[in-house]
Amino acid sequence: MTRPSEMRGDAALPKLSYRAHPHLYEINTWVWLEQLSAKYGRRLRLKEVPDDEWDGLAALGFDFVYLMGVWRRSVVGRRVFRTNPRSFPEFDGALPGWKMADVVGSPYSIQDYSPDPRIGTVEDLDTVHHKLRARGMGLILDFVPNHTGFDHAFVEQHPDYYILGSEDDFRRDPAAFYLTEHGDEVCFVACGKDPYFAPWTDVAQLNHFNPACRQALIGMLKSIAQHCDGVRCDMAMLDTNEVFSQTWGRFLQKWPVPPTEFWTEAVAAVPGLIWMAEVYWDLEWKMQQLGFQFTYDKRLYDRLSGGSPAEVRGHLCADTGYQNKLVRFLENHDENRCSAVFPRERIPSLALLVSTLPGMRFFHHGQFEGAKIHVPMPLARDAGELPDQALRQIYEKVLRIASADTFHAGEWKLLEVQSAGDDSFEDLAAYRWQLGKDVRLIVINLGGRTAQGRVQQAEPVGELAKCVYHDALDDQGYVWDRATVAGEGLYVRLGPYQAHAFSLSEGRG
Numbered sequence: 001m002t003r004p005s006e007m008r009g010d011a012a013l014p015k016l017s018y019r020a021h022p023h024l025y026e027i028n029t030w031v032w033l034e035q036l037s038a039k040y041g042r043r044l045r046l047k048e049v050p051d052d053e054w055d056g057l058a059a060l061g062f063d064f065v066y067l068m069g070v071w072r073r074s075v076v077g078r079r080v081f082r083t084n085p086r087s088f089p090e091f092d093g094a095l096p097g098w099k100m101a102d103v104v105g106s107p108y109s110i111q112d113y114s115p116d117p118r119i120g121t122v123e124d125l126d127t128v129h130h131k132l133r134a135r136g137m138g139l140i141l142d143f144v145p146n147h148t149g150f151d152h153a154f155v156e157q158h159p160d161y162y163i164l165g166s167e168d169d170f171r172r173d174p175a176a177f178y179l180t181e182h183g184d185e186v187c188f189v190a191c192g193k194d195p196y197f198a199p200w201t202d203v204a205q206l207n208h209f210n211p212a213c214r215q216a217l218i219g220m221l222k223s224i225a226q227h228c229d230g231v232r233c234d235m236a237m238l239d240t241n242e243v244f245s246q247t248w249g250r251f252l253q254k255w256p257v258p259p260t261e262f263w264t265e266a267v268a269a270v271p272g273l274i275w276m277a278e279v280y281w282d283l284e285w286k287m288q289q290l291g292f293q294f295t296y297d298k299r300l301y302d303r304l305s306g307g308s309p310a311e312v313r314g315h316l317c318a319d320t321g322y323q324n325k326l327v328r329f330l331e332n333h334d335e336n337r338c339s340a341v342f343p344r345e346r347i348p349s350l351a352l353l354v355s356t357l358p359g360m361r362f363f364h365h366g367q368f369e370g371a372k373i374h375v376p377m378p379l380a381r382d383a384g385e386l387p388d389q390a391l392r393q394i395y396e397k398v399l400r401i402a403s404a405d406t407f408h409a410g411e412w413k414l415l416e417v418q419s420a421g422d423d424s425f426e427d428l429a430a431y432r433w434q435l436g437k438d439v440r441l442i443v444i445n446l447g448g449r450t451a452q453g454r455v456q457q458a459e460p461v462g463e464l465a466k467c468v469y470h471d472a473l474d475d476q477g478y479v480w481d482r483a484t485v486a487g488e489g490l491y492v493r494l495g496p497y498q499a500h501a502f503s504l505s506e507g508r509g
Helices: 029-040 051-059 075-083 085-094 122-134 153-157 167-172 211-225 241-251 262-269 284-289 298-306 309-315 344-356 389-402 423-427 482-488
Strands: 002-005 016-019 023-028 064-068 071-073 110-115 138-143 177-182 185-192 200-205 230-233 274-277 294-296 326-328 360-364 411-415 428-435 438-445 451-455 466-471 476-481 490-494 499-507
Touching (some): 167 177, 167 185, 211 230, 211 262, 309 423, 438 451, 490 499
Parallel strands (some): 023 360, 294 326
Antiparallel strands (some): 071 110, 428 438, 451 490
8 A cells, every 4th residue: 555645846756655654764964964974085965975875775665764954053043052051961971072063053943944054955955855756765854833943034024923922021031032123122032842841942932823923834834845745843732722822821812722723724735745743742643633644652662661561562552543643763863862772682672563563664863773872953963883783784684574565555453462371471562464365473572571472363364274484583484283373372482572573374384
């Protein structure tokens, strides 16, 4: 099953079709260009990235490349990070010996939706878009709907597009506002925030209850859509009517609650765009109902990193239609590196899990190489870490397994695991994919002890007396009597954090 993306922009580009349950690779564009410049011995911008780099991603079976941080960064925002000593310890930990030139500002404090000069030009971006399309991949770019940099043109030209405080508000909490001057008029523009944390002092808070602001943002989206296939929408839940009211209620007296949601308007205005939401607080379903094809699955990440096997299995019991739109990940640019979070012995089975669950499978720049140091968003480069070649080979194997059509066009079903004599079966998760007669069975030990259990409904399609289970992870084959599997379930025994990736077939032993 493929899902078409309507053509936008250059008519020479072919219409993009992408698989259900697509694979996405996120690149920290600025840091990546610095890495490639060092690798090739010359300063590279985006259009000068050698074709081998794009070929390598296509060979791994990716459907989308998400180039994070291509837009022009705010100079005001950059100064905030260069002059705020509270940022320095994080920079020290990630890049010992960093210099001011290494602090380039947050990619989410945007001055303008044109490529940053370090990245290239809009023509360069279109060139890369063409290269990705020629390799069967789509391009995802950032859209930041909640805020802009303080030097965005809107601040000067349309201050009413922002949440504005009074002088009394400023005096009560000067860190929450940014003073701007327009002739003799002084404005106190609110810093961006969510309802639970201190303001982000490098960004200006847009007013989503102002209809003119909404239309201006939709105009930005239409422009972005000319150069990509989809957008990753930063902190998308902040701009729902409910959350926005909760966050900014006392500043909204003159702005009634809009009759529609911003995202309903945006999705309708830019048809054919692929929509991915960064979303938290159990609002994933709501964002899906507003038109997002894909929504972050932070709950799964949290349960894998700090929850129990029972919590993970419970998570996988959700409605399949809902799960088909979840974005599964072990790390992204906001999370710590998975090689720093998870023990090394867990990563192969976790990689298999997120690569074969329904939904979008999301991987991050540096993840395959086992990078452990999280790069703060304002930094232009990383410290450089020796790659874990063995781990990369594991990821490559897992991606080859997950590239099978059955994991994309097939039907997914969570399976019951019953006891094989003790309670260790509670640590096992099992599910199957089926496309016609092709059946794939994934069994994962989510716990730190050896676990055994009997997986129900684990027999292949057919009637022959023997069942053959071939494990793609270790290339071992196992033969079982169909009657035994059908009656008692498939017996499995896995060491701590181990997994099976079976293809099922009939055989005569």
